Amino acid sequence: MGIVVMEAIGNVPGWGEKWPAPAKLNLMLRITGRRADGYHLLQTVFQMLDLCDWLTFHPAADGRVSLAMPIPGVAEAEDLTVRAANLLKSHTGCEAGVIIEVEKNLPMGGGLGGGSSDAATTLVVLNHLWGLNLSKQELMALGLQLGADVPVFVFGHSAWAEGVGEDLRAIEIPESWVVIIKPDCHVNTGEIFRSDGLTRNSESITMSDFLAGEDRNDCTQEVCRVYRPVKDAIDALSVYSNARLTGTGACVFAQFSEKELALSACQSLKDDWSVFLARGLNTSPLYGKLEKV
The missing domain is CATH 3.30.230.10 (Ribosomal Protein S5; domain 2)
Known part of the structure; x- marks a missing residue:
């Protein structure tokens, strides 16, 4: 060139x-x-x-x-x-x-x-x-x-x-505040997807079903069975809000409507866990930056 x-x-x-x-x-x-x-x-x-x-x-x-x-x-x-x-x-x-x-x-x-x-x-x-x-x-x-x-x-x-x-x-999804716990383990995604215990026959749902509250993760039960730190993290975070697994993990998260509630949960959990506070976004900040240059 x-x-x-x-x-x-x-x-x-x-x-x-x-x-x-x-x-x-x-x-x-x-x-x-x-x-x-x-x-x-x-x-x-x-x-x-x-x-x-x-x-x-x-x-x-x-x-x-x-x-x-x-x-x-x-x-x-x-x-x-x-x-x-x-x-x-x-x-x-x-x-x-x-x-x-x-x-x-x-x-x-x-x-x-x-x-x-x-x-x-x-x-x-x-x-x-x-x-x-x-x-x-x-x-x-x-x-x-x-x-x-x-x-x-x-x-x-x-x-x-x-x-x-x-x-x-x-x-379009509500842009909630999110508390994330990273348990001290690494989940082997391939292992989970090969597992005999994994659910593989869930009925399909619609976007409307999801927005109405159908937010199950079919990997949760099997990941929690194999990786105890993930189960412990879900139990700890569930005290403050509905705690869920993201993908096959290992991170678990809970959504909050108010920043103050999310901050309070973080403060209570940070001594025992690796905790992150974030905000959900519908548009990636990458494209927001790209539009400005």
């Missing part, structure tokens, strides 16, 4: 700024069947949170993709943000380089989608900074190559999902 083009890219607004990679919750999860290839048929609802990792992108004249601070013990090429940037380069033929700086705030392995959200933010932001002009649908298709949850973060809105989670439709 020539000097003139590199200079043009470097002058695009948004370089060197912090970009949000929000967490998500699964507010409901029903397993309605299983395909012949072993994939489970799902119904789930995603909502973004204002709890975010933050990514900063710096232009690199050498055309390479790298991390400002590689994670010890993790090969740089395996980092999801690096993979996302390289996938974007290979898909479009773009020769530009980038140094990616990641500020991690989301707990790892909790089911909040941290790595997937980081990858989605990388795709969306570099699409803008590199002037690639791919559509959201194209970026979602690329994201699916990186992980099942990446497309919903590219989608960027509260979503009703069906199929194996790839069929997304926007849904």
Whole structure:
């Protein structure tokens, strides 16, 4: 890529700024069947949170993709943000380089989608900074190559999902305050979905059913059976509100109509648990930021 083009890219607004990679919750999860290839048929609802990792992108004249601070013990090429940037380069033929700086705030392995959200933010932001002009649908298709949850973060809105989670439709959900507990364990999602005890024949419901209160998670019973810390976290949080598992966990959450009630619960729980306070959002803060640059 020539000097003139590199200079043009470097002058695009948004370089060197912090970009949000929000967490998500699964507010409901029903397993309605299983395909012949072993994939489970799902119904789930995603909502973004204002709890975010933050990514900063710096232009690199050498055309390479790298991390400002590689994670010890993790090969740089395996980092999801690096993979996302390289996938974007290979898909479009773009020769530009980038140094990616990641500020991690989301707990790892909790089911909040941290790595997937980081990858989605990388795709969306570099699409803008590199002037690639791919559509959201194209970026979602690329994201699916990186992980099942990446497309919903590219989608960027509260979503009703069906199929194996790839069929997304926007849904408006009350933007409640949320208290999240991250138990001291990591749930093996594959193990849970392979379990003989998992419910796989739930009846399908409608968006209206969900909005009326049908918010069961079919994984909860099996996860609580295998991972006692998750059950203990649900029991602890249930004292303050209806506590639920997000996805296969390990994080559990409860929604509150008032911030003061959520803060009170956090204060009571923080000595014994790793606790996070967040607000549910229907529109990803990533797109709010993108509209301003």
